[in-house]
Structures are given as C-alpha cells and as structure tokens.
Amino acid sequence: MRRVFGAAVLVISAVGLVCGGEVSHRNYKLYDVAPTSKDQLSLLQGVQDDLELDFWSAPNLRKSTAVMASPTADDSFRKFLVQHNITHQLSSENVQQIIDREQHGQREHLRSKRATAEKWSFSFDHFWTLEEVYAYLDHLERTYPDLVRTKSYGQSTEGRPLRVITISKNSVVNSFRPVVLIDGGIHAREWGSPMAVLYLIHQLVENSAENEQLLEKTDWVIMPVANPDGYVYSHERDRLWRKNRARVNTLCQGVDLNRNFPFQWKYTSGECTNGYAGSTPGSEPETRALMLLMATYARATKLYLAVHTCGDYILYPYGYDYVQAPNADELQSLGDLAADAVKTAGGPDYSVGGASFLLYPANGSDDFIYGSFGIKYAYTLELSCGTDGDGFVLSVPEMQNVTRDAFEMFKVFGKFAGEQRVKPRRP
Numbered sequence: 001m002r003r004v005f006g007a008a009v010l011v012i013s014a015v016g017l018v019c020g021g022e023v024s025h026r027n028y029k030l031y032d033v034a035p036t037s038k039d040q041l042s043l044l045q046g047v048q049d050d051l052e053l054d055f056w057s058a059p060n061l062r063k064s065t066a067v068m069a070s071p072t073a074d075d076s077f078r079k080f081l082v083q084h085n086i087t088h089q090l091s092s093e094n095v096q097q098i099i100d101r102e103q104h105g106q107r108e109h110l111r112s113k114r115a116t117a118e119k120w121s122f123s124f125d126h127f128w129t130l131e132e133v134y135a136y137l138d139h140l141e142r143t144y145p146d147l148v149r150t151k152s153y154g155q156s157t158e159g160r161p162l163r164v165i166t167i168s169k170n171s172v173v174n175s176f177r178p179v180v181l182i183d184g185g186i187h188a189r190e191w192g193s194p195m196a197v198l199y200l201i202h203q204l205v206e207n208s209a210e211n212e213q214l215l216e217k218t219d220w221v222i223m224p225v226a227n228p229d230g231y232v233y234s235h236e237r238d239r240l241w242r243k244n245r246a247r248v249n250t251l252c253q254g255v256d257l258n259r260n261f262p263f264q265w266k267y268t269s270g271e272c273t274n275g276y277a278g279s280t281p282g283s284e285p286e287t288r289a290l291m292l293l294m295a296t297y298a299r300a301t302k303l304y305l306a307v308h309t310c311g312d313y314i315l316y317p318y319g320y321d322y323v324q325a326p327n328a329d330e331l332q333s334l335g336d337l338a339a340d341a342v343k344t345a346g347g348p349d350y351s352v353g354g355a356s357f358l359l360y361p362a363n364g365s366d367d368f369i370y371g372s373f374g375i376k377y378a379y380t381l382e383l384s385c386g387t388d389g390d391g392f393v394l395s396v397p398e399m400q401n402v403t404r405d406a407f408e409m410f411k412v413f414g415k416f417a418g419e420q421r422v423k424p425r426r427p
Contacts, residue, residue, distance in 0.1 A: 023238035025099060027071045030056070030092040030390070033081065034064035040086050045360065049270065051077050054240070056391030057311045058359040058382070062351055066391040068095055068240075091390075098390050099239045102127075105396055124199060124400055127191045130160070130232050133198065133224055137165050140205050146171050147205055147215075153223070153289040157246045160228040162289040167204050167220040175300035178417045181375075183223040183290060183365065184307040186257050188230025188241050190392050192309040192383055192399055196406035197224045203407060214411060217418030221297050227257055227286055239393070242274050244286055252276075258306075260287040261368035264320035275362075294369050302420040303413050304378040306365045307406070309392040311382035312350050314339055314409070317370040319355030319380075320363040327376055328354060334377060334416055338409040347405035348384050355380060377417075381409065 035041040044059050051073040056066035064087075069077040081088045092098055106126055122136050140148045149172060152161035166173040173179060184197035203211050204220060214220075225231050229245040243254025252272040259268070262281035270276060282288055294301070316331040318324070325331060335352035342350055351358060355366070370378040383406055385391055386398035394402060 022236075023240075024096055025068075025240060026094060026096040028095040029069050029071075029074050029090060030095050030098070031067045031069065031077070031081075032064050032089045032091045033059070033067050034087040035059065035061060036087060037061070040084060043080075043084055044086065047077075047080055049273065051080070053077065054274065057385055058313070060359055062358075063312065066091065066385070095240075098393050102239070102393055102395070122202075124195065124202075124403060125396060127195060127235075127396075127399065128198065129235055130225060130228050133194060134161075134163055136198065136201075137163055137224075140165065140201070144205050144208075147208060149173070153293050154285055156227075156229045156286055157244055157284065158229045160232070162223065162226070162228065162286060164221065164223045164293060165201060167201070167215070167222070169208075169215045170219075173219040173221060173297070173300075175297060176422060177219045177300065178217065178302040178420045178422055179219045179221055179297050179300040180303045180305070180414055180417045181221045181294065181297055181301045181369075182305045182307060183226045183293075185225040185231055186227050186286075186290075186306065186365070187308060188227050188234040188243070189239065190242075190309040191234070192392060192394050192402050193307045194224050194231070195399055196383055196403045197222060197307055199403035200407055200410045211411075214414040214418075218414050219300070220414070221293070221301075223290065223293060226290055229286075230254070243276070244284055246278075246284060248272075248276065248279070255284050257284055257286050257290075258364045259362065260284050261291070261363060261365055263368040263371045264318075264363045266320075266363065290365065291368070294373055294375075298369075298373040298375070299425075300422045301369075301373070301375050302377065302422070303417040304366065304369045304375050305410075305413060306378075306380045307383065308380060309383045309394070309402070310385035311359075312348050312384050313358060313380075313382035314350050314352045315355040315358060315366070315380040315382065316353075317355065317367050317378060319359075319361065319367050321361050322356050324354060324357075325370070331377065331379070334413070335379065337416075338412040341408040341412050342405045345405065345408045347401070347408065350384075350409075377413075379413075381406065 054068040059065045137150045141150045149166045151164050185194040234241045243256050246255050248271045255278040256275050259277035265281035268277045314335040339350035366378040366380045369375045384402050
C-alpha cells in the first residue's frame with residue numbers, strides 16, 4: 001500500500017488539526033485504474049508524486065487499483081489517463097461520502113452501546129477503537145490466565161503503549177515451541193488489518209477448543225496495532241491517515257513505519273509524502289518496538305506475518321529490489337496453500353509471489369525479519385479490498401468476510417509453523 005498524499009492534503013490536515021475539526025475529503029474522486037502494459041504502469045507510478053495521487057491499493061498489471069485524486073489534480077489526472085490510453089472508471093465522485101457511510105455505522109454502534117450502558121462490545125459488528133482493542137487484551141488476560149499473557153514493548157511517539165499478546169497452551173511463550181509472530185495496523189488507515197488480527201486472537205483464545213490444532217504445537221505472539229497514534233488519529237481526525245504522528249518538519253507529520261526498518265532502508269526526500277521513510281533507519285519508537293519484539297522471539301519464530309489491506313496478495317521477500325529470495329520456491333508453495341484455503345472457503349483469488357516482482361520495489365518489515373534474523377518464512381498479507389470498490393474503506397459486512405478469509409490463511413500458516421523444529425538452546 002503505497003504512498004503519497006500530497007502537500008495540499010497535508011496543509012488541509014494541518015488546518016483541521018489547528019481548528020480541532022475532522023479532515024474532509026469532500027469532492028476528492030476515486031478512480032478504478034487498470035494499466036495493461038509495463039509502460040502504462042511505469043507512467044502511472046511516475047505521475048503519482050507530481051499529481052499528489054493517493055493509491056489505495058498497489059498498482060500492477062494483474063488487478064486494477066483504486067486511485068484518489070484531489071479536486072485540484074482531478075482534471076490533470078483524467079487528461080493523463082486519456083492521453084496514455086489507460087483503462088479507468090470513476091468509482092466515486094466524492095470520497096467523503098464513502099467515509100461518511102462508514103462513520104455512520106460507527107456512530108450507530110456507539111449510540112447503541114451507550115443505550116445499553118455497555119462499556120465494551122467485543123463483537124465484529126464495527127471497527128474497534130484502540131481503547132477497545134487494549135481493553136479486549138486485558139479482558140482475555142484476566143479471563144484466560146492459562147493461555148494468555150500481555151506485555152507492552154515500549155511507547156509510541158505520543159506515549160501510547162505498544163501492546164503484545166502471547167497465546168500458548170503452556171501459558172507462557174518460552175521459545176521452546178515454534179512461534180508465529182504477527183503484527184497488524186502498521187498503516188493507520190487500514191482498519192481491516194487489526195480486525196483480522198483480532199478475529200484470529202478471538203478464535204485462538206475464546207474458541208480454543210475448536211482450534212486446538214492451532215495451539216497443540218504452535219505458540220502465537222501478536223501485536224494487533226503497531227501504529228497506535230496513527231490508528232487513533234484515523235478514527236478521530238483523518239480517516240485516510242497512514243503514517244505515525246512524528247513531527248518531521250514545521251508543516252508535516254508522520255513516517256511510514258513500514259519503510260523505516262533498517263534492512264535496505266532508503267532515504268526519501270519528500271517528508272510530506274505518505275511513503276516518507278524517516279530521517280534515519282529505525283528512527284521511530286514504533287519501528288524499534290517491533291524490532292525488539294522480533295529479536296526477543298527470533299530463535300523460535302518459524303513464521304512471520306505482516307497484515308495489511310488491501311489488494312488480495314500474499315507477498316514474500318524480497319521487496320526492496322528485484323532480488324529473489326533463496327527459498328522462493330518454498331515460500332511460493334506455502335503461500336499457494338494459504339491462497340487455496342481462502343478460495344476453497346468461498347473467498348477471492350489471492351495472488352502469491354515475491355513482493356518486488358508482483359508489485360513494486362519497496363522495503364518493509366518482512367524483508368527486515370527475513371534478512372536480519374533469518375526467519376525463512378516471512379510474508380506480507382495484503383488482505384482483500386472486498387467487492388464494494390472502496391479500497392481499504394470496508395463496510396462491516398465486507399470486513400467480516402475479510403476477517404474470516406484471513407483466518408483461513410492463518411490456519412494454514414499456524415499448522416505449518418507447528419511442524420517446524422526449534423533448535424535447542426546451547427548449554
């Protein structure tokens with residue numbers, strides 16, 4: 001899920017922050033764009049910064065992508081598409097209407113909760129706030145002490161804890177058994193990602209008897225929201241906010257945490273872009289927290305999953321450049337099994353492949369854990385965009401489908417990890 005938001009949007013965001021109001025995307029347009037040649041794809045990627053376009057899903061030749069254009073860039077973007085004969089269709093004349101529909105459902109849920117005097121509602125009929133996520137982790141730790149532990153791995157830029165839940169039939173994850181390590185929500189606006197991870201947690205803990213196979217040989221270490229500041233901001237101020245909330249200059253805030261990992265880090269000059277990689281590798285506390293989590297469980301981690309939305313992709317290293325992973329055949333085979341599981345359950349077709357070859361060159365957390373810690377099975381899951389055509393802004397029914405499909409993949413990965421051997425500790 002890549003990058004730019006543009007200076008115009010960032011100026012609006014800053015004004016919204018000063019005035020205490022929500023950022024509006026009224027009259028921003030959303031296009032469904034389908035390049036059919038490498039030349040068209042290259043041209044589309046090249047114009048992204050110039051026209052301050054926001055790609056809601058990754059541009060490629062296999063599937064169409066949702067592209068948002070600001071009112072000031074819309075005319076130029078349409079002329080560009082026509083000039084280069086790129087297939088496109090206007091899917092929304094007003095992006096704010098898409099956001100308003102989603103927010104209406106969120107507000108209705110809140111009113112219902114207040115009417116019943118129910119403080120927390122751990123159900124998948126709405127998108128959870130960070131407060132709800134953390135309350136759920138606390139609830140599980142109190143209710144299932146023989147299965148669950150929680151811990152904070154430092155604090156975010158704005159001082160919020162980075163919470164992790166461990167799930168093991170032995171109560172404590174001690175690195176003697178294979179570990180599946182998962183993070184979600186590193187990109188704030190991708191709300192479907194934490195929801196899919198939370199649904200997995202729900203299944204492993206509250207439905208542990210039905211999912212005994214996933215716990216018999218496997219331990220789970222999960223950070224459901226890796227970007228808590230951005231996640232809160234996307235709920236309260238700007239639905240389309242992607243980065244963390246670090247101050248990078250007098251005008252702009254935010255670093256793309258997925259581009260901030262040290263492995264094959266590349267400097268990006270555009271501090272106001274959605275893909276800004278930070279001033280130095282590992283500059284952000286959220287990035288360092290994930291690095292610490294990875295290091296803590298590196299010896300026992302047999303499979304790593306970075307959960308994103310959206311695009312229907314199962315991606316593996318390398319992403320930083322057109323370099324094939326040494327065990328690409330094994331990564332492909334396991335990814336194909338996960339994709340087949342989704343299809344068998346009635347879900348969409350997921351494309352499987354090396355990230356740079358299937359999409360575009362960009363580093364990320366899976367490259368880091370694969371290249372730095374030697375975790376042989378590392379994937380980025382770009383969960384489904386659904387069928388509504390609104391990219392990562394999912395309706396609740398679509399979110400429910402996405403979480404169930406993701407669980408089919410999690411089952412495949414979890415069972416595989418459980419069959420792997422953890423080397424004994426050296427005496």
